[in-house]
Amino acid sequence: MRTLLLLTFQWLLFALSLQTSLSTDTLKPSQNFTDGHTLISSNQRFEFGFFSPGNGSSATRYLGIWYHNLPLTVVWVANRNKPVRDLPGKLVLEDSGVLILYDHSLGTVWSANNIPNASTVTPVLQLLDSGNLVIRDDGRNKTFFWESFDFPTDTVLPDLKLGWKLDVGLQKFIRSWKSIEDPSDGEYSFSLDPPEAPQLILRSGSRKQFRWGPFDGTSFSGSTTLTTNPLFQSKFVYNSIELYYKYEMLDVSILSRLVVSPSGSLQYFTWRVNTSKEWNLLVTFNSDPCDSYGKCGHYGICYTLSSCKCLSGFTPTSPLDWGLFSYSGGCRRKHELSCSHGDGFVKYDALKLPDNPIVWANYDTDHECGVKCLQNCSCMAYANVNIYGNGTHCVVWIGDLVDLKNFPNGGEQIYVRMARSELQSIADAKRKRLTVKIVSIVTVLGTLFLFSGAVWYLTWINREKRKDRITQLNSKGQRSGSFQYVEDNQDEGFQLPLYDLDTILLACDNFSERNKIGQGGFGSVYKGELSNGQEIAVKRLLEKSIQGVEELKNEIILIAKLQHRNLVKLLGCCIEGEETMLVYEYLPNKSLNNFIYDKPTRKQLIWRKRYHIIKGIARGLLYLHQDSRLRIIHRDLKTSNILLDSELNPKISDFGIARIFGTDQKQDMTKRIIGTYGYMSPEYAMNGHYSVKSDVYSFGVILLEVISSQKNWSFHHPDHDLNLLGHAWMLWNQRHPLDILDPIIQEPSYENQFIRCIHVALLCVQQYPEDRPKMSTVYAMLGYEDIELPEPKEPGFCRESYRNKLETSVTNSSTINEVTMTTLGGR
Numbered sequence: 076m077r078t079l080l081l082l083t084f085q086w087l088l089f090a091l092s093l094q095t096s097l098s099t100d101t102l103k104p105s106q107n108f109t110d111g112h113t114l115i116s117s118n119q120r121f122e123f124g125f126f127s128p129g130n131g132s133s134a135t136r137y138l139g140i141w142y143h144n145l146p147l148t149v150v151w152v153a154n155r156n157k158p159v160r161d162l163p164g165k166l167v168l169e170d171s172g173v174l175i176l177y178d179h180s181l182g183t184v185w186s187a188n189n190i191p192n193a194s195t196v197t198p199v200l201q202l203l204d205s206g207n208l209v210i211r212d213d214g215r216n217k218t219f220f221w222e223s224f225d226f227p228t229d230t231v232l233p234d235l236k237l238g239w240k241l242d243v244g245l246q247k248f249i250r251s252w253k254s255i256e257d258p259s260d261g262e263y264s265f266s267l268d269p270p271e272a273p274q275l276i277l278r279s280g281s282r283k284q285f286r287w288g289p290f291d292g293t294s295f296s297g298s299t300t301l302t303t304n305p306l307f308q309s310k311f312v313y314n315s316i317e318l319y320y321k322y323e324m325l326d327v328s329i330l331s332r333l334v335v336s337p338s339g340s341l342q343y344f345t346w347r348v349n350t351s352k353e354w355n356l357l358v359t360f361n362s363d364p365c366d367s368y369g370k371c372g373h374y375g376i377c378y379t380l381s382s383c384k385c386l387s388g389f390t391p392t393s394p395l396d397w398g399l400f401s402y403s404g405g406c407r408r409k410h411e412l413s414c415s416h417g418d419g420f421v422k423y424d425a426l427k428l429p430d431n432p433i434v435w436a437n438y439d440t441d442h443e444c445g446v447k448c449l450q451n452c453s454c455m456a457y458a459n460v461n462i463y464g465n466g467t468h469c470v471v472w473i474g475d476l477v478d479l480k481n482f483p484n485g486g487e488q489i490y491v492r493m494a495r496s497e498l499q500s501i502a503d504a505k506r507k508r509l510t511v512k513i514v515s516i517v518t519v520l521g522t523l524f525l526f527s528g529a530v531w532y533l534t535w536i537n538r539e540k541r542k543d544r545i546t547q548l549n550s551k552g553q554r555s556g557s558f559q560y561v562e563d564n565q566d567e568g569f570q571l572p573l574y575d576l577d578t579i580l581l582a583c584d585n586f587s588e589r590n591k592i593g594q595g596g597f598g599s600v601y602k603g604e605l606s607n608g609q610e611i612a613v614k615r616l617l618e619k620s621i622q623g624v625e626e627l628k629n630e631i632i633l634i635a636k637l638q639h640r641n642l643v644k645l646l647g648c649c650i651e652g653e654e655t656m657l658v659y660e661y662l663p664n665k666s667l668n669n670f671i672y673d674k675p676t677r678k679q680l681i682w683r684k685r686y687h688i689i690k691g692i693a694r695g696l697l698y699l700h701q702d703s704r705l706r707i708i709h710r711d712l713k714t715s716n717i718l719l720d721s722e723l724n725p726k727i728s729d730f731g732i733a734r735i736f737g738t739d740q741k742q743d744m745t746k747r748i749i750g751t752y753g754y755m756s757p758e759y760a761m762n763g764h765y766s767v768k769s770d771v772y773s774f775g776v777i778l779l780e781v782i783s784s785q786k787n788w789s790f791h792h793p794d795h796d797l798n799l800l801g802h803a804w805m806l807w808n809q810r811h812p813l814d815i816l817d818p819i820i821q822e823p824s825y826e827n828q829f830i831r832c833i834h835v836a837l838l839c840v841q842q843y844p845e846d847r848p849k850m851s852t853v854y855a856m857l858g859y860e861d862i863e864l865p866e867p868k869e870p871g872f873c874r875e876s877y878r879n880k881l882e883t884s885v886t887n888s889s890t891i892n893e894v895t896m897t898t899l900g901g902r
């Protein structure tokens with residue numbers, strides 16, 4: 076035993092000293108290739124030889140391919156399940172073209188199979204520039220007898236074809252390593268299958284975990300990143316001999332690899348030749364919880380960041396599931412099908428197509444596909460999909476639909492089978508909605524005409540009444556709270572608790588000053604505790620909404636449905652008399668401004684935390700702007716509106732309140748300016764023009780504030796009278812952007828990220844809204860290091876003089892710094 080160890084050790088020393096390549100990319104049958112020898116591809120990118128995984132100290136050796144001159148990153152392993160233990164190993168290319176790996180005592184460890192009987196050729200083994208190791212004829216015939224790309228390990232390199240060689244029935248897929256130290260077969264695999272209706276599937280063992288597909292002509296249903304991406308172009312090919320997915324790099328100076336990690340993440344890494352110092356994780360493809368297979372059960376749709384909802388016409392199978400984030404039991408029909416009594420189809424848009432598609436190759440046209448599906452009683456849905464990329468085909472689903480996801484950008488159309496009675500009630504509802512619309516238009520016109528003269532009177536009355544009500548409230552004694560539900564008619568399966576006033580009064584101790592935790596332009600915020608011990612934050616809205624109570628409730632329900640981990644959760648509301656109150660989850664960690672401007676606490680905010688916060692805010696805002704169904708413009712985004720939970724996850728608060736007040740979000744001009752100086756974009760502050768780009772501006776300001784731990788509005792510098800934006804802009808132009816960084820942050824290894832964040836912030840605060848990027852771009856810019864950023868132009872409002880100008884234009888401006896201003900008709 077001891078001698079063996081000693082031998083091993085001596086041999087290792089020898090191997091290390093001999094880690095010399097044959098300085099060529101080819102091996103001929105006559106040449107010896109033992110541990111210590113390597114082949115290097117002619118472009119110097121890849122190297123082939125023996126290695127030990129992990130720290131390299133292990134006495135087991137594997138034969139594989141890695142990147143030449145980079146920290147050991149293995150892309151292929153020949154003998155992944157059977158290391159060479161009897162050292163040293165030796166690789167032999169026989170004259171017949173067979174490649175065999177022997178151990179020291181000449182036992183066969185591994186051999187390249189699938190080699191045709193090729194005794195008539197002169198074989199060579201060659202490591203190609205793509206990282207593909209091939210056995211081919213040295214003569215003119217370039218056919219590969221064998222190639223490592225046919226037997227991938229856990230990595231898809233550019234040009235590797237993941238999929239099928241249909242003529243020989245070979246499937247090429249990747250499987251994770253067991254651990255970072257152990258290349259043997261791990262738990263997770265990623266493959267393209269089945270050939271009849273190909274989808275990309277990530278499995279754990281044999282269980283599907285994530286699924287994208289089927290292919291729809293341009294991308295795999297449910298994912299755009301797998302096909303279009305700032306860095307690569309993907310290809311999906313299906314013909315009689317092969318079926319594959321592969322990607323090609325757009326910029327050849329970037330190395331890249333798609334890997335399924337031992338823990339089951341499907342990750343795409345890049346490395347910029349000559350500049351990168353570590354692999355950059357560009358994207359994890361299975362990061363959307365909504366892609367988690369079958370999350371919402373049969374007929375359940377997953378909405379951004381994992382809230383479930385049933386397809387309309389369906390209702391949760393288990394009432395316990397209502398309002399939860401996942402439906403264990405899926406959804407059931409409200410009206411049972413009756414195949415013989417004329418079922419029909421309802422069209423749904425913007426969905427990731429369900430799993431288990433079947434292609435009915437003989438029927439192509441829209442109509443025919445539907446007719447045939449209707450005739451087959453187990454056919455539950457159909458769609459016309461360009462599933463092979465060569466024209467639309469009739470695709471059907473037999474049995475219950477599973478693994479649906481809402482996919483607003485690039486989702487598909489699908490027709491789902493419904494009972495006649497359901498179709499009838501949909502038609503009725505449509506008619507009713509139309510009637511209501513007409514009636515309400517007429518009513519509004521009439522009302523306007525009749526009452527316009529009396530508006531001032533009503534306002535006055537309201538104010539008086541409100542005073543009364545509040546005195547009344549404060550004198551009310553304590554009573555036990557009760558609880559009722561508002562039914563939301565438009566969407567089944569969602570209920571918003573309506574708290575009664577007494578419950579709230581009891582919870583918030585009659586709105587005592589002691590319970591007050593904040594004050595904003597929309598009203599005051601109180602902390603409270605319900606009788607069941609749940610802590611809540613209650614926002615007591617100051618103004619009266621211009622809408623009626625029913626509309627107000629509907630509006631609040633809509634807002635409450637916006638669920639995202641970076642938004643504060645709206646738990647319910649209370650509307651009684653003049654009082655409108657919103658009940659939110661209570662977050663103990665206060666708001667971002669309490670952290671960053673305050674010397675002792677901001678030490679907690681090391682860069683990684685700040686970056687996490689920045690990305691969280693961006694994600695939440697992106698959801699409001701784009702991913703939610705409402706497209707909400709926040710209009711008062713600032714650090715004091717960003718709350719932090721106990722793990723310092725940021726949550727945007729106060730969103731949608733402008734909407735609750737009945738201000739039309741689509742309108743792009745308002746006389747009522749809601750906002751906070753220092754965060755308001757020029758076009759909004761000066762002219763009342765707002766758009767998603769005004770939120771982008773505010774986000775840029777927050778970004779700079781988080782980076783610098785300084786307030787934009789009250790920034791002072793001895794040398795000039797610029798505000799924080801102006802200061803950042805000046806430093807940018809002087810090529811010292813990092814001078815703006817909070818000196819507490821001492822993490823030079825993140826320098827590139829600092830500069831990138833400052834760069835993105837400056838792009839966000841540019842003077843003209845059309846120059847500012849959209850939030851989706853901002854989010855991508857923050858996340859993908861490889862996106863080129865344009866040069867920023869001068870920010871809007873970067874001078875002190877702006878402050879003076881505004882302060883004189885607004886009366887009573889003594890306390891405006893912190894508090895949201897609401898100016899009526901303000902210019």
Ligand SMILES: *[C@@H]1O[C@H](CO)[C@@H](O)[C@H](O)[C@H]1NC(C)=O
Pocket residue numbers: 105106107
């Ligand atoms: C290969 O190795 C054998 C013995 O290990 C040796 O006899 C032979 O000369 C070597 N061939 C070359 C080309 O180095």
Ligand SMILES: *[C@@H]1O[C@H](CO)[C@@H](O)[C@H](O)[C@H]1NC(C)=O
Pocket residue numbers: 129130256
């Ligand atoms: C490999 O090295 C790292 C850091 O040098 C160490 O943390 C780790 O424990 C090592 N692994 C093994 C298996 O020795």
Ligand SMILES: *[C@@H]1O[C@H](CO)[C@@H](O)[C@H](O)[C@H]1NC(C)=O
Pocket residue numbers: 171192194
């Ligand atoms: C392959 O070639 C060997 C001789 O090199 C011969 O003995 C064998 O029968 C051949 N096999 C086939 C399948 O042709």
Ligand SMILES: *[C@@H]1O[C@H](CO)[C@@H](O)[C@H](O)[C@H]1NC(C)=O
Pocket residue numbers: 216217218
């Ligand atoms: C190359 O060799 C393979 C296998 O022997 C054969 O099928 C193919 O036709 C040859 N190609 C050319 C161009 O000769």
Ligand SMILES: *[C@@H]1O[C@H](CO)[C@@H](O)[C@H](O)[C@H]1NC(C)=O
Pocket residue numbers: 313314315463465466
């Ligand atoms: C499209 O491709 C599939 C798979 O290769 C094939 O079966 C089908 O015939 C093709 N259809 C057309 C219209 O070319």
Ligand SMILES: *[C@@H]1O[C@H](CO)[C@@H](O)[C@H](O)[C@H]1NC(C)=O
Pocket residue numbers: 328348349
């Ligand atoms: C990387 O550096 C080498 C040597 O300095 C140079 O020859 C090569 O062109 C560079 N590659 C790229 C992509 O910049």
Ligand SMILES: *[C@@H]1O[C@H](CO)[C@@H](O)[C@H](O)[C@H]1NC(C)=O
Pocket residue numbers: 433451452453454473
């Ligand atoms: C319905 O279609 C499926 C899938 O093509 C088929 O297996 C089944 O036999 C059909 N059923 C009837 C009644 O035609």
